[in-house]
Amino acid sequence: MAHADIGLIGLGTMGGMLALNIADHGFTVAAVDASEGAADRLKASAGSLASSIRACASLADLVQSLTAPRSVLLLVPAGQAVDDLIGELIPLLDSGDTIIDAGNSNFRDTQRRCAAMRSDGVRFLGVGISGGAEGARFGPAMMAGGEADSWGRVAPIMTAISATYEGETCAAWLGPDGAGHFVKSVHNGIEYADMQMIAEVHAIMHDGLRIPRTQVSEIFHEWNQGPLASYLIEITAKISSTMDPETDRPILDVILDKAGQKGTGRWTLIEAQHLGANVSVIEAAVAARNMSAALPQRIRGAELFAGASGNWPEADLTSNDLEHALIAGKIICYAQGFDMLMKASEEFKWKLPLPGIAKLWRNGCIIRSGMLNDMANALESADQNNLCFAPSFANVLINSAPKLRQTVMAALQNGTPVPALSAALCYFDTLRSARTSANMIQAQRDFFGAHGFERTDRHGTFHGPWIPDDKAE
Amino acid sequence: MAHADIGLIGLGTMGGMLALNIADHGFTVAAVDASEGAADRLKASAGSLASSIRACASLADLVQSLTAPRSVLLLVPAGQAVDDLIGELIPLLDSGDTIIDAGNSNFRDTQRRCAAMRSDGVRFLGVGISGGAEGARFGPAMMAGGEADSWGRVAPIMTAISATYEGETCAAWLGPDGAGHFVKSVHNGIEYADMQMIAEVHAIMHDGLRIPRTQVSEIFHEWNQGPLASYLIEITAKISSTMDPETDRPILDVILDKAGQKGTGRWTLIEAQHLGANVSVIEAAVAARNMSAALPQRIRGAELFAGASGNWPEADLTSNDLEHALIAGKIICYAQGFDMLMKASEEFKWKLPLPGIAKLWRNGCIIRSGMLNDMANALESADQNNLCFAPSFANVLINSAPKLRQTVMAALQNGTPVPALSAALCYFDTLRSARTSANMIQAQRDFFGAHGFERTDRHGTFHGPWIPDDKAE
Numbered sequence: 001m002a003h004a005d006i007g008l009i010g011l012g013t014m015g016g017m018l019a020l021n022i023a024d025h026g027f028t029v030a031a032v033d034a035s036e037g038a039a040d041r042l043k044a045s046a047g048s049l050a051s052s053i054r055a056c057a058s059l060a061d062l063v064q065s066l067t068a069p070r071s072v073l074l075l076v077p078a079g080q081a082v083d084d085l086i087g088e089l090i091p092l093l094d095s096g097d098t099i100i101d102a103g104n105s106n107f108r109d110t111q112r113r114c115a116a117m118r119s120d121g122v123r124f125l126g127v128g129i130s131g132g133a134e135g136a137r138f139g140p141a142m143m144a145g146g147e148a149d150s151w152g153r154v155a156p157i158m159t160a161i162s163a164t165y166e167g168e169t170c171a172a173w174l175g176p177d178g179a180g181h182f183v184k185s186v187h188n189g190i191e192y193a194d195m196q197m198i199a200e201v202h203a204i205m206h207d208g209l210r211i212p213r214t215q216v217s218e219i220f221h222e223w224n225q226g227p228l229a230s231y232l233i234e235i236t237a238k239i240s241s242t243m244d245p246e247t248d249r250p251i252l253d254v255i256l257d258k259a260g261q262k263g264t265g266r267w268t269l270i271e272a273q274h275l276g277a278n279v280s281v282i283e284a285a286v287a288a289r290n291m292s293a294a295l296p297q298r299i300r301g302a303e304l305f306a307g308a309s310g311n312w313p314e315a316d317l318t319s320n321d322l323e324h325a326l327i328a329g330k331i332i333c334y335a336q337g338f339d340m341l342m343k344a345s346e347e348f349k350w351k352l353p354l355p356g357i358a359k360l361w362r363n364g365c366i367i368r369s370g371m372l373n374d375m376a377n378a379l380e381s382a383d384q385n386n387l388c389f390a391p392s393f394a395n396v397l398i399n400s401a402p403k404l405r406q407t408v409m410a411a412l413q414n415g416t417p418v419p420a421l422s423a424a425l426c427y428f429d430t431l432r433s434a435r436t437s438a439n440m441i442q443a444q445r446d447f448f449g450a451h452g453f454e455r456t457d458r459h460g461t462f463h464g465p466w467i468p469d470d471k472a473e
Numbered sequence: 474m475a476h477a478d479i480g481l482i483g484l485g486t487m488g489g490m491l492a493l494n495i496a497d498h499g500f501t502v503a504a505v506d507a508s509e510g511a512a513d514r515l516k517a518s519a520g521s522l523a524s525s526i527r528a529c530a531s532l533a534d535l536v537q538s539l540t541a542p543r544s545v546l547l548l549v550p551a552g553q554a555v556d557d558l559i560g561e562l563i564p565l566l567d568s569g570d571t572i573i574d575a576g577n578s579n580f581r582d583t584q585r586r587c588a589a590m591r592s593d594g595v596r597f598l599g600v601g602i603s604g605g606a607e608g609a610r611f612g613p614a615m616m617a618g619g620e621a622d623s624w625g626r627v628a629p630i631m632t633a634i635s636a637t638y639e640g641e642t643c644a645a646w647l648g649p650d651g652a653g654h655f656v657k658s659v660h661n662g663i664e665y666a667d668m669q670m671i672a673e674v675h676a677i678m679h680d681g682l683r684i685p686r687t688q689v690s691e692i693f694h695e696w697n698q699g700p701l702a703s704y705l706i707e708i709t710a711k712i713s714s715t716m717d718p719e720t721d722r723p724i725l726d727v728i729l730d731k732a733g734q735k736g737t738g739r740w741t742l743i744e745a746q747h748l749g750a751n752v753s754v755i756e757a758a759v760a761a762r763n764m765s766a767a768l769p770q771r772i773r774g775a776e777l778f779a780g781a782s783g784n785w786p787e788a789d790l791t792s793n794d795l796e797h798a799l800i801a802g803k804i805i806c807y808a809q810g811f812d813m814l815m816k817a818s819e820e821f822k823w824k825l826p827l828p829g830i831a832k833l834w835r836n837g838c839i840i841r842s843g844m845l846n847d848m849a850n851a852l853e854s855a856d857q858n859n860l861c862f863a864p865s866f867a868n869v870l871i872n873s874a875p876k877l878r879q880t881v882m883a884a885l886q887n888g889t890p891v892p893a894l895s896a897a898l899c900y901f902d903t904l905r906s907a908r909t910s911a912n913m914i915q916a917q918r919d920f921f922g923a924h925g926f927e928r929t930d931r932h933g934t935f936h937g938p939w940i941p942d943d944k945a946e
Binding site for chain 2: 013254270274292301388437
């Protein structure tokens with residue numbers, strides 16, 4: 001083989017699949033892994049693609065195998081492993097070569113690495129990739145951050161292997177330094193929220209309304225033909241009708257309700273706090289995963305307080321109501337996510353293209369959906385960058401929000417926890433309140449801390465004529 | 474004056490009041506401020522206490538004025554100012570002297586400073602102080618972290634000037650390094666949540682049920698004689714009946730609903746994410762402040778979606794119902810706060826005394842209340858450290874939670890935003906669910922990412938027999 005087009009370090013599930021994807025698109029790839037023999041095994045399993053894969057024995061071997069200027073893709077666990085690899089690569093690379101971190105890195109690490117790299121002459125890109133193993137093999141979504149011309153150098157390969165939506169690529173450069181990994185973490189936060197709202201609606205149907213699992217599956221399948229059409233609804237339909245071969249019971253009956261997480265949802269929430277962004281639906285979803293892990297507490301709570309009654313009067317809520325509740329919840333959740341992206345864009349001076357991000361998410365990634373195409377259009381003209389205010393989505397919300405309200409109220413009445421749907425509803429109710437209860441908060445803050453308040457009738461900062469506090473008893 | 478008992482640096486509102494408080498308790502204090510003349514002005518305004526205050530012109534003057542081993546109290550803005558002062562003080566102090574940072578420092582800074590200080594021989598304490606100006610002058614609550622014997626050295630002064638509750642001091646050493654400032658930040662988070670829930674109930678009474686302001690004030694005043702008796706309810710009663718002298722309108726009518734924050738609520742939420750603690754009521758309160766600042770968005774939202782209807786049917790909800798709703802919300806919010814403290818205690822190996830913290834908060838601080846006395850007792854015996862599971866509070870919740878449910882449902886039906894109360898209710902409903910919807914989350918995660926799931930019927934990690942994904946369209 002002549003020199004390879006790109007190098008790939010880290011041949012776990014994602015890395016291995018990406019290597020095959022690259023080879024499948026007519027490029028040659030030099031591959032290496034810390035685990036001995038992994039590169040050889042990949043090549044051996046690659047069938048007709050084997051001739052496009054060069055299994056390397058070392059980093060030095062990999063670097064020497066690449067066409068200059070070199071492009072090296074890292075698919076290793078976020079954190080120290082990335083820094084270690086960069087440290088080993090820098091002496092082997094030349095000025096103008098590009099390292100691409102395609103792992104799930106925290107964007108603050110990516111910012112730091114971009115800043116450190118510039119002085120070395122080696123270029124650095126942080127690229128968030130979504131789509132799981134399947135996506136990595138056949139077309140993921142890619143969110144790139146770093147210098148635009150560095151992306152331009154690797155874009156021919158990256159866009160070739162990415163997903164497309166009606167002919168448009170789902171890989172794009174979004175902004176400087178950590179912009180790509182930041183957008184990826186918001187994507188993951190939205191993914192948590194999407195999943196949680198689906199799980200809540202599923203619980204209402206199955207545990208509350210006692211709709212049989214096969215029928216629940218059919219309802220999700222129907223929804224997948226309408227406005228909710230998406231990968232997550234599609235797999236939910238499949239999951240709902242899947243049987244456990246060992247017990248011949250529905251698989252959902254035997255899966256423990258203890259959800260894991262890898263931390264990217266938490267990162268999103270931490271950054272939301274720094275930005276003062278309200279992403280309450282994502283907060284509820286992450287909290288629900290934390291609570292799911294606290295099984296002993298929940299068992300004790302059920303003993304003391306008795307759980308949800310189950311067996312609701314079925315007539316209260318139709319599947320059409322639930323579909324609209326989920327549509328409203330989804331729009332609100334995405335509105336929060338895009339609002340957070342806009343706040344980050346201002347804070348870090350990234351000029352993030354909100355419509356471009358929505359376009360990029362239309363295919364390849366876990367939250368891919370048809371609605372994202374409408375969102376891309378709506379965000380071009382949304383008032384104050386709030387998706388809820390775009391005319392097309394405002395009209396949907398006017399129809400769907402009452403169903404969200406009806407759904408949350410029915411769940412609360414019956415004691416079924418719906419933290420994400422209810423957070424979405426509370427956000428909506430706050431968003432449409434020209435006057436909120438925060439005047440009381442400001443009065444209290446001024447009373448005990450002399451923090452001052454603004455007035456409705458004139459500009460400036462004022463204090464109240466508070467009666468002096470009674471001496472603490 | 475002979476050598477002074479303690480030095481105090483930083484004579485803003487809090488520092489000045491603390492100096493007077495110290496002098497008022499028979500100790501002598503050497504005081505200095507970066508602003509020239511501030512120490513002289515303090516002394517001049519101190520009346521009969523002036524002879525116990527030494528106004529110093531410089532840090533060196535202050536250090537020379539102190540009895541050895543010296544104790545120096547810092548009351549300066551959190552952040553760089555603290556590090557700068559420490560840097561200037563270290564060369565002036567001797568091994569065995571103690572610096573006490575009594576500002577609102579982030580506990581991670583306090584951890585760092587404790588670690589750095591140990592090698593110098595100068596001791597360092599991080600002490601969170603709550604109570605506002607009034608508390609600083611007549612008795613605040615103090616949450617101390619650092620080495621126990623360093624606290625022992627300064628405890629005679631610190632406990633003398635602190636608030637007491639039935640003769641017990643509201644100042645205590647809580648654990649090593651950042652423990653005191655950490656507990657203070659959770660205190661502040663709870664304060665945000667307490668205030669937000671009160672504001673929501675107030676809005677229901679005034680905006681929803683259209684109860685006249687004077688009557689609302691009376692209701693809060695009555696509540697202040699019962700289980701909700703607390704400083705925040707007391708001042709809410711006063712605020713509700715306060716008139717604006719300039720317009721002769723109720724002061725709440727002229728205060729803009731745009732709430733500020735100083736960041737400690739955000740810190741609490743960021744640490745909650747690191748710990749995997751669910752503090753959803755605090756999250757809702759911080760988010761409500763963020764939303765309150767987004768006035769142009771809310772005005773646009775009100776135009777598009779029409780705000781709350783107002784004018785509810787009054788019969789739906791009595792003030793007694795609302796009192797119980799607030800009781801339930803408060804218990805749940807504090808349960809989350811104490812759960813977070815327990816998780817931090819395990820993470821940082823602090824051995825935080827939960828009942829001791831509840832005792833300390835009974836007086837002096839902003840969230841002081843009689844209920845904290847019951848909480849202190851309950852936490853001695855709470856199952857799994859969850860306040861909701863302590864028999865006394867479990868019984869209250871069994872009675873009050875249905876009123877919380879009724880209140881949230883009425884508010885949602887009428888479109889009044891109640892994010893904090895509704896987060897409390899959702900937490901309660903999750904806490905009493907032995908089985909949640911998280912089985913769906915785990916099924917989805919395994920479907921698209923092969924993350925595996927646990928089963929209800931055996932140990933281990935398993936994967937589902939998923940039908941292969943349809944190729945992305």
